[in-house]
Amino acid sequence: MGHRKYSAPRRGSIAFRPRARAKSLEARVRTWPQLAAEKSSLLGFAGFKAGGIQILTVDDREKTPNFGKQLLNAATVIATPPMRIIGIRGYKHDLYGQHAIFDVYAKDLPKELPRKFDAKSKDDGLSKAESLLDGASDVMAVVAVSPNSIGLAQKVPFVFEVAVSGENVRSQYDYVRSILGKEIKITDVFQIGQNIDVFGITRGKGIEGPITRFGVKRKQHKSRKSVRAVGTLGPISPAVVMYTVARQGQRGFHQRTEYNKRILVISNTDKDAENSINPSGGFKHFGLVRGDYIVVRGSVPGVPKRFVKMRQPIRAVSKKVVEPKVLEVVVR
Numbered sequence: 001m002g003h004r005k006y007s008a009p010r011r012g013s014i015a016f017r018p019r020a021r022a023k024s025l026e027a028r029v030r031t032w033p034q035l036a037a038e039k040s041s042l043l044g045f046a047g048f049k050a051g052g053i054q055i056l057t058v059d060d061r062e063k064t065p066n067f068g069k070q071l072l073n074a075a076t077v078i079a080t081p082p083m084r085i086i087g088i089r090g091y092k093h094d095l096y097g098q099h100a101i102f103d104v105y106a107k108d109l110p111k112e113l114p115r116k117f118d119a120k121s122k123d124d125g126l127s128k129a130e131s132l133l134d135g136a137s138d139v140m141a142v143v144a145v146s147p148n149s150i151g152l153a154q155k156v157p158f159v160f161e162v163a164v165s166g167e168n169v170r171s172q173y174d175y176v177r178s179i180l181g182k183e184i185k186i187t188d189v190f191q192i193g194q195n196i197d198v199f200g201i202t203r204g205k206g207i208e209g210p211i212t213r214f215g216v217k218r219k220q221h222k223s224r225k226s227v228r229a230v231g232t233l234g235p236i237s238p239a240v241v242m243y244t245v246a247r248q249g250q251r252g253f254h255q256r257t258e259y260n261k262r263i264l265v266i267s268n269t270d271k272d273a274e275n276s277i278n279p280s281g282g283f284k285h286f287g288l289v290r291g292d293y294i295v296v297r298g299s300v301p302g303v304p305k306r307f308v309k310m311r312q313p314i315r316a317v318s319k320k321v322v323e324p325k326v327l328e329v330v331v332r
Contacts, residue, residue, distance in 0.1 A: 004231070012214030012246055019213070021253045026307055027199035028255065032163035033314045040166040040175035044311040045189045046145045046158065047080035047294070049200070049302050051283035054330035055264050055295065060322055070327065075264055076300040077277055078308060080292045081149045082183035084110055086119060087142030088176045089161060090169075092135055101136060102129040106181035110144055115156045126177070139164055139172040143184075147307075150291055158307055165312075186292050187266060193323040195260040195316065200301035200308040204253030214246035256301045259315050264324050265295035279331045295329075 032043050052074060059071040087105040091098050104125040113119055140161040147154040166172040190196060210216045211228045219227050233241050241247075267277065277295070282288040286304040300308055 008217075010244070011210075011216045014244060016254070017243070019250055019254065021204070021250050022201045022255050025201055026158055026160065027201055027309055029160075029199055029309055029311055031314060033312050033316075035165040035312065036167055037165045038167070040164055040171050042083075042141060042143075042184060042189050043163040043165055044309060045080060045083065045162075045184075045186055046143075046160070046307065046309050047078040047186075048147065048150065048152065048286075049300050049304055049306045049308055050077040050079050050286045050289050050293065051279075051304055052076050052299070053277070053279075053295070053332075055297075055326060056328040056330065057264065058325040058327065060324065072330075073264065073297050074299070075295045075297050077283070077289060078294050078296065078300065078310075079150050079286075079289050080186040080294055081145060081147075082185050082292070083143045083145055083162075084183050085141055085176065085179045085181060086110070086113065086144050086159070088129065088173065088180065089140045089142055090129060090132060090136040090173070091138040091140065093137040098138075102132050103142075104129050104180075105142070108181050110146060110157060112146060112148070112155050112157055113144060113159075116144075116159050129173075133169060133173055136169050136173075139169055139176060141176045141179075145307075147305075150289075151287060152305060160309070186294055190263060190266065190294070190310070191321060192263055192266050194321045195262050195313045196296070197311045197313055197315075198258040198261050198296065198300050198308055199311070200256065200258075200306055202252050202254050202256050202301045203303050205251040207248060208251040209248045210246040213249065213251045216246050258298070258301060260313055260317060261296040261298055261300070262324070263294055264297055264326060265293075265329070267293050277329065277331060 055073045055075045057071050057073055059066045059069055061067060086109055087103060089100055090102045092101045105119045109119055141164055143162050144157040144159045146157045164172040164176055166175060209228055210230050211218060216230055219231055230246055233245055277293060278288050283304060302308060
């Protein structure tokens with residue numbers, strides 16, 4: 001019996017454990033940035049992945065060899081229908097964690113919302129919420145996004161919470177109350193040139209072996225009867241297979257976060273009469289992009305039509321926002 005002659009680094013990062021299937025098609029945003037801005041605003045938005053294109057821009061990264069030259073960027077188009085603000089939720093922090101202390105919903109709710117849950121509030125909901133506001137530590141906006149509004153078949157809306165920036169809880173509550181029942185567009189939250197964080201569920205690959213799943217090296221010819229199996233499952237003691245050993249299992253359909261994705265293009269249907277972003281026949285497995293959309297540099301997790309969430313950057317590199325110089329949008 002042989003053994004390896006030289007040591008080697010482990011294959012596969014343990015930071016992504018558990019490599020299990022996501023519980024839902026909707027990604028969770030567990031942390032929001034703390035922005036104490038003078039003017040309150042929503043800290044996130046949502047959309048649906050449409051497909052990939054290429055955008056020719058002028059590289060504006062200073063102190064780089066390519067500064068001032070043309071740069072061809074791989075980019076992703078995300079359809080961003082308006083978000084409806086359907087409610088307000090207040091949270092209180094104590095020794096046992098975070099607890100919701102009040103919920104207030106708008107009167108004019110989307111007609112498809114009962115497919116998701118029964119959202120009703122009493123007539124004195126706002127007055128009761130204001131009486132409990134002194135004990136609240138955070139205020140969130142409850143929003144709904146309808147896939148059917150951009151031509152997708154799903155009628156059940158996605159309902160989730162979005163954090164609000166502000167100097168204090170009172171300013172956050174006043175802002176959400178002012179937009180309660182209204183629709184918010186992508187241009188009200190993000191601007192061209194800024195970085196955002198994107199949350200999504202990756203493309204599912206099914207069950208894979210350790211070679212594909214972790215990148216373990218194939219064994220040498222005639223070293224064992226198997227070639228695409230792990231050389232050893234561990235030492236003789238302890239007599240257990242440790243969790244660090246690469247094993248077969250689920251690959252893909254995991255929740256992943258992409259940090260600092262730069263927005264290259266933001267389209268607003270109020271200003272743009274036609275969407276020139278659509279290729280001939282529409283995007284593959286998605287179709288034509290109708291309504292507002294954004295184009296972010298790089299890739300976005302998931303397949304076409306996958307629901308993705310966007311957030312203000314939590315690892316902001318630069319506070320200065322510079323609008324990129326787009327020379328050409330390559331659509332095939």
